Amino acid sequence: MQYPPALARLIAEFARYPGIGPKTAERLAFFTLGRQKPEVDAFAQALAQAVERLHPCVACGALAEHDLCPVCVSPKRDRSRICVVERQRDVYVFERSGVFDGLYHVLGGVISPLDGIGPEELRVSELIERVRPGEVHEVILASTPSTEGETTGLFLAQTLASLPVTVTRIAYGVPLGSDLEFADPATLARALEARRPLKV
Amino acid sequence: MQYPPALARLIAEFARYPGIGPKTAERLAFFTLGRQKPEVDAFAQALAQAVERLHPCVACGALAEHDLCPVCVSPKRDRSRICVVERQRDVYVFERSGVFDGLYHVLGGVISPLDGIGPEELRVSELIERVRPGEVHEVILASTPSTEGETTGLFLAQTLASLPVTVTRIAYGVPLGSDLEFADPATLARALEARRPLKV
Numbered sequence: 001m002q003y004p005p006a007l008a009r010l011i012a013e014f015a016r017y018p019g020i021g022p023k024t025a026e027r028l029a030f031f032t033l034g035r036q037k038p039e040v041d042a043f044a045q046a047l048a049q050a051v052e053r054l055h056p057c058v059a060c061g062a063l064a065e066h067d068l069c070p071v072c073v074s075p076k077r078d079r080s081r082i083c084v085v086e087r088q089r090d091v092y093v094f095e096r097s098g099v100f101d102g103l104y105h106v107l108g109g110v111i112s113p114l115d116g117i118g119p120e121e122l123r124v125s126e127l128i129e130r131v132r133p134g135e136v137h138e139v140i141l142a143s144t145p146s147t148e149g150e151t152t153g154l155f156l157a158q159t160l161a162s163l164p165v166t167v168t169r170i171a172y173g174v175p176l177g178s179d180l181e182f183a184d185p186a187t188l189a190r191a192l193e194a195r196r197p198l199k200v
Numbered sequence: 201m202q203y204p205p206a207l208a209r210l211i212a213e214f215a216r217y218p219g220i221g222p223k224t225a226e227r228l229a230f231f232t233l234g235r236q237k238p239e240v241d242a243f244a245q246a247l248a249q250a251v252e253r254l255h256p257c258v259a260c261g262a263l264a265e266h267d268l269c270p271v272c273v274s275p276k277r278d279r280s281r282i283c284v285v286e287r288q289r290d291v292y293v294f295e296r297s298g299v300f301d302g303l304y305h306v307l308g309g310v311i312s313p314l315d316g317i318g319p320e321e322l323r324v325s326e327l328i329e330r331v332r333p334g335e336v337h338e339v340i341l342a343s344t345p346s347t348e349g350e351t352t353g354l355f356l357a358q359t360l361a362s363l364p365v366t367v368t369r370i371a372y373g374v375p376l377g378s379d380l381e382f383a384d385p386a387t388l389a390r391a392l393e394a395r396r397p398l399k400v
Contacts, residue, residue, distance in 0.1 A: 003292065004265045010250040013243040017228055028217055030289045032247060033254055033263070040251045043213040044244035047232060050210040051240045054233055063233070065204045089230045092203065 007033070059130070061106030061123050062091045071095075071104060078102045080137040082130065084156065086110055086144060094142070102140075105130065110148040111155055119155060127156070131165050141169045145190075207233070259330070261306035261323050262291045271295075271304060278302045280337040282330065284356065286310055286344060294342070302340075305330065310348040311355055319355060327356070331365050341369045345390075 002008060007029060015025035032040055056062070057069035060082075064070075071077055071091070081102030085091060086109055094100045107122045119125075130136060139160060143149035157167040173191035174183050183191070202208060207229060215225035232240055256262070257269035260282075264270075271277055271291070281302030285291055286309055294300045307322045319325075330336060341356060343349035357367040373391035374383050383391070 002270065002295075004254060004263050004270060006246070006250045006253040006265055007263055010246045013246045016239075016243075017231055019224070019227070024219070026289065026292070027219070029250065031217055032250060033288075035251070037251050039216075040247050043216075044247040046206070046210045046213045047240050047244040047247075050206045050229065050232060051235070051237050053206040054204060063204050063207055065206055070202065070204060088233075089226065092226070095202075 056088070056106070060104045061088070061108065061126070062104055063088050076101070079135055081140065082127070082136055082138070083140045083142050084127065085142050086149075090142065102138075105139075107143070107152070110143055110146070110152040112148045112151075119159075122152075124156070124159065128159065128163075131160060131163050134164060136165055138166045138168060141167065145172050256288070256306070260304045261288070261308065261326070262304055263288050276301070279335055281340065282327070282336050282338070283340045283342050284327065285342050286349075290342065302338075305339075307343075307352070310343050310346070310352040312348045312351075319359075322352075324356070324359065328359065328363075331360060331363050334364060336365055338366045338368060341367065345372050 003011065010029040010032060011022070011025045014020055014028045015022055020028070032043075053065050054063050057064035057072055058067050059072045060069060062069040062071065064072075066073075078101050081100075082105050083094060083100055083102055084105045084107055085094070086107055088106050091104050091106065094104070105123065105127050107124070107127075109117055109122055111117060111119060111122065127139070131139060139156065141149075141153045141156060143152055153167075153169050160167050171194055172187065173194055174180060174187060180188075203211065210229040210232060211222070211225045214220055214228045215222055220228070232243075253265050254263050257264035257272055258267050259272045260269060262269040262271065264272075266273075278301050281300075282305050283294060283300055283302055284305045284307055285294070286307055288306050291304050291306065294304070305323065305327050307324070307327075309317055309322055311317060311319060311322065327339070331339060339356065339360060341349075341353045343352055353367075353369050360367050371394055372387065373394055374380060374387060380388075
Protein backbone atom coordinates (compact mmCIF):
# COMPACT_ATOMS: atom_id res chain seq x y z
CA MET A 1 0.00 0.00 0.00
CA GLN A 2 1.10 3.54 -0.62
CA TYR A 3 -0.05 6.99 0.37
CA PRO A 4 -3.14 8.26 -1.45
CA PRO A 5 -1.78 10.02 -4.59
CA ALA A 6 -2.57 13.57 -3.44
CA LEU A 7 -0.70 12.93 -0.19
CA ALA A 8 2.25 11.25 -1.92
CA ARG A 9 2.55 14.23 -4.22
CA LEU A 10 2.45 16.76 -1.39
CA ILE A 11 5.11 14.86 0.58
CA ALA A 12 7.30 14.69 -2.54
CA GLU A 13 6.92 18.44 -3.08
CA PHE A 14 7.99 19.26 0.48
CA ALA A 15 10.92 16.85 0.18
CA ARG A 16 12.30 18.82 -2.78
CA TYR A 17 13.35 21.55 -0.36
CA PRO A 18 16.91 21.48 1.01
CA GLY A 19 17.17 20.19 4.57
CA ILE A 20 13.76 18.51 4.40
CA GLY A 21 14.05 14.72 4.51
CA PRO A 22 11.25 12.18 3.97
CA LYS A 23 10.14 12.19 7.63
CA THR A 24 9.97 15.97 7.91
CA ALA A 25 8.18 16.13 4.55
CA GLU A 26 5.57 13.70 5.85
CA ARG A 27 5.17 15.72 9.03
CA LEU A 28 4.70 18.95 7.07
CA ALA A 29 2.23 17.29 4.72
CA PHE A 30 0.13 15.99 7.61
CA PHE A 31 0.24 19.39 9.26
CA THR A 32 -1.07 20.81 5.98
CA LEU A 33 -3.98 18.36 6.01
CA GLY A 34 -4.88 19.50 9.52
CA ARG A 35 -5.16 23.15 8.46
CA GLN A 36 -8.21 25.00 7.23
CA LYS A 37 -8.59 25.12 3.46
CA PRO A 38 -8.38 28.97 3.23
CA GLU A 39 -5.08 28.87 5.11
CA VAL A 40 -3.58 26.31 2.76
CA ASP A 41 -4.89 28.20 -0.25
CA ALA A 42 -3.18 31.32 1.10
CA PHE A 43 0.11 29.41 1.29
CA ALA A 44 -0.35 28.08 -2.25
CA GLN A 45 -1.08 31.59 -3.48
CA ALA A 46 1.93 33.04 -1.66
CA LEU A 47 4.18 30.51 -3.43
CA ALA A 48 2.80 31.22 -6.88
CA GLN A 49 2.77 34.98 -6.38
CA ALA A 50 6.30 35.15 -4.99
CA VAL A 51 7.85 33.67 -8.14
CA GLU A 52 5.50 35.72 -10.29
CA ARG A 53 6.07 39.09 -8.68
CA LEU A 54 9.65 39.10 -7.44
CA HIS A 55 12.51 39.87 -9.80
CA PRO A 56 15.92 41.55 -9.51
CA CYS A 57 15.94 45.29 -8.83
CA VAL A 58 17.14 46.99 -12.04
CA ALA A 59 19.66 49.02 -10.03
CA CYS A 60 21.12 46.72 -7.39
CA GLY A 61 19.89 43.23 -8.25
CA ALA A 62 18.17 42.67 -4.88
CA LEU A 63 14.63 41.33 -4.81
CA ALA A 64 12.02 43.80 -5.99
CA GLU A 65 8.34 43.78 -6.82
CA HIS A 66 8.63 46.92 -8.94
CA ASP A 67 11.56 48.11 -11.06
CA LEU A 68 13.46 49.20 -7.99
CA CYS A 69 13.75 47.43 -4.64
CA PRO A 70 12.61 49.08 -1.36
CA VAL A 71 16.20 50.09 -0.50
CA CYS A 72 16.90 51.75 -3.84
CA VAL A 73 13.68 53.81 -3.74
CA SER A 74 14.08 54.88 -0.11
CA PRO A 75 14.96 58.58 0.24
CA LYS A 76 16.55 57.79 3.61
CA ARG A 77 19.47 55.78 2.29
CA ASP A 78 23.00 57.11 1.96
CA ARG A 79 23.67 56.95 -1.78
CA SER A 80 27.42 57.45 -1.42
CA ARG A 81 28.10 53.92 -0.15
CA ILE A 82 27.39 50.62 -1.84
CA CYS A 83 27.69 47.31 -0.01
CA VAL A 84 28.48 44.50 -2.45
CA VAL A 85 27.05 41.11 -1.50
CA GLU A 86 27.07 37.74 -3.22
CA ARG A 87 23.44 36.76 -3.02
CA GLN A 88 20.07 38.48 -2.80
CA ARG A 89 19.44 37.05 0.63
CA ASP A 90 22.64 38.58 2.01
CA VAL A 91 20.94 41.97 1.71
CA TYR A 92 18.53 40.94 4.44
CA VAL A 93 21.34 39.83 6.76
CA PHE A 94 22.46 43.48 6.78
CA GLU A 95 18.95 44.92 6.77
CA ARG A 96 17.91 42.87 9.77
CA SER A 97 20.95 44.04 11.70
CA GLY A 98 20.20 47.69 10.94
CA VAL A 99 23.94 48.52 10.84
CA PHE A 100 24.10 49.80 7.25
CA ASP A 101 22.12 52.64 5.69
CA GLY A 102 23.71 52.80 2.26
CA LEU A 103 22.75 50.96 -0.91
CA TYR A 104 23.50 47.39 -1.99
CA HIS A 105 24.79 45.64 -5.07
CA VAL A 106 24.12 41.94 -5.56
CA LEU A 107 26.97 40.35 -7.52
CA GLY A 108 25.20 37.06 -8.04
CA GLY A 109 28.20 35.04 -6.84
CA VAL A 110 31.96 35.27 -6.60
CA ILE A 111 34.70 34.86 -9.17
CA SER A 112 35.55 31.16 -9.28
CA PRO A 113 37.62 30.05 -12.29
CA LEU A 114 37.24 26.39 -11.27
CA ASP A 115 33.46 26.71 -11.57
CA GLY A 116 33.74 28.71 -14.76
CA ILE A 117 32.49 31.88 -13.08
CA GLY A 118 34.31 34.97 -14.31
CA PRO A 119 33.41 38.65 -13.94
CA GLU A 120 31.13 38.39 -17.00
CA GLU A 121 28.89 35.95 -15.15
CA LEU A 122 28.51 38.42 -12.27
CA ARG A 123 26.89 41.85 -12.12
CA VAL A 124 30.28 43.59 -12.28
CA SER A 125 29.67 45.89 -15.25
CA GLU A 126 26.44 47.05 -13.59
CA LEU A 127 28.47 47.97 -10.52
CA ILE A 128 30.93 49.96 -12.59
CA GLU A 129 28.05 51.81 -14.23
CA ARG A 130 26.65 52.71 -10.81
CA VAL A 131 30.01 53.98 -9.56
CA ARG A 132 31.07 55.86 -12.72
CA PRO A 133 28.85 58.99 -12.29
CA GLY A 134 30.88 59.88 -9.16
CA GLU A 135 28.12 59.94 -6.55
CA VAL A 136 29.41 56.75 -4.87
CA HIS A 137 32.41 57.30 -2.59
CA GLU A 138 32.84 53.86 -1.12
CA VAL A 139 32.27 50.29 -2.28
CA ILE A 140 32.27 47.84 0.63
CA LEU A 141 32.78 44.21 -0.26
CA ALA A 142 30.83 41.88 2.04
CA SER A 143 31.33 38.50 0.42
CA THR A 144 31.44 35.33 2.47
CA PRO A 145 35.03 34.77 3.68
CA SER A 146 36.65 32.43 1.13
CA THR A 147 39.47 32.38 -1.39
CA GLU A 148 36.96 33.19 -4.13
CA GLY A 149 35.65 36.09 -2.07
CA GLU A 150 39.21 37.47 -1.77
CA THR A 151 39.81 37.08 -5.49
CA THR A 152 36.58 38.88 -6.21
CA GLY A 153 37.54 41.67 -3.82
CA LEU A 154 40.94 42.14 -5.47
CA PHE A 155 39.35 42.12 -8.91
CA LEU A 156 36.79 44.77 -7.91
CA ALA A 157 39.49 46.93 -6.33
CA GLN A 158 41.54 46.76 -9.55
CA THR A 159 38.54 47.33 -11.77
CA LEU A 160 37.36 50.35 -9.82
CA ALA A 161 40.90 51.73 -9.26
CA SER A 162 40.58 54.35 -12.00
CA LEU A 163 37.40 55.75 -10.49
CA PRO A 164 37.25 58.17 -7.53
CA VAL A 165 35.94 55.55 -5.12
CA THR A 166 37.40 53.72 -2.13
CA VAL A 167 37.01 49.93 -2.15
CA THR A 168 36.92 48.34 1.31
CA ARG A 169 36.14 44.92 2.69
CA ILE A 170 34.26 44.05 5.90
CA ALA A 171 36.53 42.82 8.69
CA TYR A 172 36.95 39.13 9.40
CA GLY A 173 37.75 38.21 12.99
CA VAL A 174 36.51 36.61 16.15
CA PRO A 175 32.71 37.05 16.42
CA LEU A 176 31.39 38.99 19.40
CA GLY A 177 29.88 36.97 22.21
CA SER A 178 31.64 33.77 21.21
CA ASP A 179 34.36 32.09 23.22
CA LEU A 180 37.89 32.31 21.80
CA GLU A 181 38.10 28.58 22.36
CA PHE A 182 35.67 28.01 19.49
CA ALA A 183 37.44 30.19 16.93
CA ASP A 184 38.96 28.18 14.07
CA PRO A 185 42.65 28.76 13.21
CA ALA A 186 41.89 30.63 9.97
CA THR A 187 39.61 33.08 11.77
CA LEU A 188 42.16 33.52 14.57
CA ALA A 189 44.88 34.21 12.00
CA ARG A 190 42.69 36.87 10.39
CA ALA A 191 41.81 38.40 13.73
CA LEU A 192 45.50 38.62 14.66
CA GLU A 193 46.51 40.00 11.29
CA ALA A 194 43.85 42.72 11.50
CA ARG A 195 44.73 43.76 15.05
CA ARG A 196 44.42 47.42 15.92
CA PRO A 197 46.24 49.68 18.35
CA LEU A 198 44.26 50.36 21.52
CA LYS A 199 44.03 54.07 22.03
CA VAL A 200 44.26 55.47 25.53
CA MET B 201 13.50 48.39 5.37
CA GLN B 202 11.56 45.20 5.11
CA TYR B 203 11.29 42.32 2.68
CA PRO B 204 9.28 43.04 -0.48
CA PRO B 205 5.65 42.13 0.45
CA ALA B 206 5.46 38.97 -1.67
CA LEU B 207 8.63 37.67 -0.02
CA ALA B 208 7.50 38.64 3.49
CA ARG B 209 4.26 36.80 2.92
CA LEU B 210 5.98 33.66 1.64
CA ILE B 211 8.38 33.59 4.60
CA ALA B 212 5.44 34.04 7.00
CA GLU B 213 3.60 31.17 5.36
CA PHE B 214 6.57 28.80 5.71
CA ALA B 215 7.03 29.90 9.32
CA ARG B 216 3.50 28.75 10.20
CA TYR B 217 4.71 25.15 9.97
CA PRO B 218 5.84 23.41 13.15
CA GLY B 219 9.59 23.16 13.51
CA ILE B 220 10.22 25.93 10.97
CA GLY B 221 11.70 29.03 12.57
CA PRO B 222 12.26 32.42 10.93
CA LYS B 223 15.69 31.52 9.55
CA THR B 224 14.57 28.24 8.00
CA ALA B 225 11.47 29.97 6.61
CA GLU B 226 13.69 32.55 4.92
CA ARG B 227 15.94 29.82 3.52
CA LEU B 228 12.95 27.92 2.12
CA ALA B 229 11.47 31.10 0.64
CA PHE B 230 14.72 31.96 -1.11
CA PHE B 231 15.03 28.42 -2.39
CA THR B 232 11.52 28.84 -3.80
CA LEU B 233 12.56 32.00 -5.63
CA GLY B 234 15.45 30.12 -7.21
CA ARG B 235 13.14 27.47 -8.66
CA GLN B 236 11.45 27.43 -12.04
CA LYS B 237 7.92 28.81 -12.07
CA PRO B 238 6.30 25.51 -13.24
CA GLU B 239 7.94 23.71 -10.31
CA VAL B 240 6.63 26.19 -7.78
CA ASP B 241 3.19 26.12 -9.38
CA ALA B 242 3.22 22.32 -9.04
CA PHE B 243 3.95 22.69 -5.32
CA ALA B 244 1.17 25.27 -4.92
CA GLN B 245 -1.23 22.97 -6.73
CA ALA B 246 -0.20 19.95 -4.62
CA LEU B 247 -1.00 21.93 -1.46
CA ALA B 248 -4.41 23.07 -2.66
CA GLN B 249 -5.34 19.67 -4.08
CA ALA B 250 -4.26 17.74 -1.00
CA VAL B 251 -6.71 19.58 1.28
CA GLU B 252 -9.37 19.46 -1.42
CA ARG B 253 -9.13 15.78 -2.24
CA LEU B 254 -8.15 14.03 0.97
CA HIS B 255 -10.76 13.20 3.60
CA PRO B 256 -11.25 10.42 6.16
CA CYS B 257 -12.05 6.95 4.79
CA VAL B 258 -15.71 6.25 5.60
CA ALA B 259 -14.76 2.85 7.03
CA CYS B 260 -11.51 3.31 8.96
CA GLY B 261 -10.94 7.07 9.12
CA ALA B 262 -7.51 6.93 7.41
CA LEU B 263 -6.77 9.34 4.57
CA ALA B 264 -8.68 8.61 1.39
CA GLU B 265 -9.28 10.27 -1.95
CA HIS B 266 -12.42 8.26 -2.58
CA ASP B 267 -14.98 6.95 -0.07
CA LEU B 268 -12.64 4.18 1.01
CA CYS B 269 -8.88 4.35 1.59
CA PRO B 270 -6.42 2.16 -0.37
CA VAL B 271 -6.18 -0.33 2.52
CA CYS B 272 -9.94 -0.76 2.91
CA VAL B 273 -10.46 -1.39 -0.82
CA SER B 274 -7.53 -3.77 -1.17
CA PRO B 275 -8.64 -7.40 -1.70
CA LYS B 276 -5.31 -8.53 -0.27
CA ARG B 277 -5.92 -7.39 3.30
CA ASP B 278 -6.89 -9.70 6.13
CA ARG B 279 -10.32 -8.42 7.17
CA SER B 280 -10.37 -10.36 10.43
CA ARG B 281 -7.91 -8.06 12.19
CA ILE B 282 -8.16 -4.34 12.86
CA CYS B 283 -5.23 -2.31 14.14
CA VAL B 284 -6.47 0.71 16.11
CA VAL B 285 -4.22 3.78 15.89
CA GLU B 286 -4.54 7.28 17.28
CA ARG B 287 -3.83 9.38 14.22
CA GLN B 288 -4.12 9.06 10.45
CA ARG B 289 -0.36 9.26 10.03
CA ASP B 290 0.18 6.27 12.34
CA VAL B 291 -1.31 4.10 9.59
CA TYR B 292 1.75 4.85 7.44
CA VAL B 293 4.15 3.91 10.23
CA PHE B 294 2.74 0.38 9.98
CA GLU B 295 2.36 0.43 6.20
CA ARG B 296 5.97 1.46 5.67
CA SER B 297 7.17 -1.37 7.89
CA GLY B 298 5.10 -3.94 5.99
CA VAL B 299 4.52 -5.97 9.15
CA PHE B 300 0.72 -5.79 9.20
CA ASP B 301 -1.69 -6.92 6.52
CA GLY B 302 -5.03 -6.38 8.27
CA LEU B 303 -7.22 -3.28 8.35
CA TYR B 304 -6.90 -0.11 10.42
CA HIS B 305 -9.13 2.04 12.53
CA VAL B 306 -8.16 5.63 13.27
CA LEU B 307 -9.51 6.67 16.67
CA GLY B 308 -8.65 10.33 16.25
CA GLY B 309 -6.93 10.52 19.63
CA VAL B 310 -6.98 8.84 23.03
CA ILE B 311 -9.34 9.15 25.98
CA SER B 312 -8.08 12.02 28.09
CA PRO B 313 -10.53 13.34 30.69
CA LEU B 314 -8.19 16.22 31.54
CA ASP B 315 -8.38 17.44 27.94
CA GLY B 316 -12.11 16.82 27.81
CA ILE B 317 -11.70 13.94 25.35
CA GLY B 318 -14.09 11.10 26.07
CA PRO B 319 -15.11 8.15 23.89
CA GLU B 320 -17.72 10.34 22.17
CA GLU B 321 -14.97 12.57 20.76
CA LEU B 322 -13.24 9.53 19.26
CA ARG B 323 -14.33 7.14 16.51
CA VAL B 324 -15.29 4.46 19.07
CA SER B 325 -18.89 3.82 17.97
CA GLU B 326 -17.65 3.40 14.39
CA LEU B 327 -15.23 0.73 15.65
CA ILE B 328 -18.05 -1.12 17.45
CA GLU B 329 -20.12 -1.03 14.25
CA ARG B 330 -17.23 -2.54 12.30
CA VAL B 331 -16.72 -5.33 14.86
CA ARG B 332 -20.41 -6.15 15.49
CA PRO B 333 -21.07 -8.17 12.26
CA GLY B 334 -18.63 -10.82 13.53
CA GLU B 335 -16.11 -10.84 10.70
CA VAL B 336 -13.40 -9.21 12.86
CA HIS B 337 -11.66 -11.61 15.23
CA GLU B 338 -9.00 -9.38 16.71
CA VAL B 339 -8.70 -5.68 17.55
CA ILE B 340 -5.08 -4.67 18.15
CA LEU B 341 -4.54 -1.42 20.01
CA ALA B 342 -1.46 0.44 18.80
CA SER B 343 -1.69 3.74 20.62
CA THR B 344 1.41 5.63 21.65
CA PRO B 345 2.57 4.34 25.07
CA SER B 346 1.02 6.69 27.67
CA THR B 347 -1.44 6.64 30.54
CA GLU B 348 -4.16 7.89 28.18
CA GLY B 349 -3.27 5.12 25.73
CA GLU B 350 -3.69 2.53 28.52
CA THR B 351 -7.01 4.03 29.59
CA THR B 352 -8.21 3.93 26.00
CA GLY B 353 -7.11 0.32 25.67
CA LEU B 354 -8.98 -0.72 28.83
CA PHE B 355 -12.06 1.16 27.70
CA LEU B 356 -12.02 -0.53 24.28
CA ALA B 357 -11.52 -3.97 25.87
CA GLN B 358 -14.53 -3.37 28.15
CA THR B 359 -16.67 -1.94 25.37
CA LEU B 360 -15.95 -4.83 23.01
CA ALA B 361 -16.14 -7.49 25.77
CA SER B 362 -19.65 -8.61 24.79
CA LEU B 363 -18.62 -9.19 21.18
CA PRO B 364 -16.80 -12.31 19.90
CA VAL B 365 -13.50 -10.49 19.38
CA THR B 366 -10.12 -10.55 21.10
CA VAL B 367 -8.69 -7.16 22.08
CA THR B 368 -4.88 -7.05 22.22
CA ARG B 369 -2.26 -4.35 22.61
CA ILE B 370 1.12 -4.11 20.85
CA ALA B 371 4.05 -4.94 23.13
CA TYR B 372 6.09 -2.22 24.78
CA GLY B 373 9.70 -3.07 25.49
CA VAL B 374 13.30 -2.44 24.58
CA PRO B 375 13.56 -1.50 20.89
CA LEU B 376 15.61 -3.77 18.64
CA GLY B 377 19.06 -2.56 17.68
CA SER B 378 19.30 -0.12 20.59
CA ASP B 379 21.66 -0.50 23.49
CA LEU B 380 20.09 -1.48 26.83
CA GLU B 381 22.04 1.39 28.33
CA PHE B 382 19.76 3.87 26.58
CA ALA B 383 16.46 2.34 27.68
CA ASP B 384 14.53 4.56 30.10
CA PRO B 385 13.33 3.02 33.41
CA ALA B 386 9.66 2.96 32.36
CA THR B 387 10.48 1.04 29.18
CA LEU B 388 12.76 -1.33 31.11
CA ALA B 389 9.98 -1.95 33.64
CA ARG B 390 7.58 -2.79 30.82
CA ALA B 391 10.12 -5.04 29.12
CA LEU B 392 10.70 -6.93 32.36
CA GLU B 393 7.01 -7.20 33.14
CA ALA B 394 6.26 -8.61 29.68
CA ARG B 395 9.10 -11.16 29.79
CA ARG B 396 8.46 -14.50 28.10
CA PRO B 397 9.73 -18.02 28.71
CA LEU B 398 12.47 -19.05 26.31
CA LYS B 399 11.49 -22.29 24.69
CA VAL B 400 14.16 -24.90 24.04
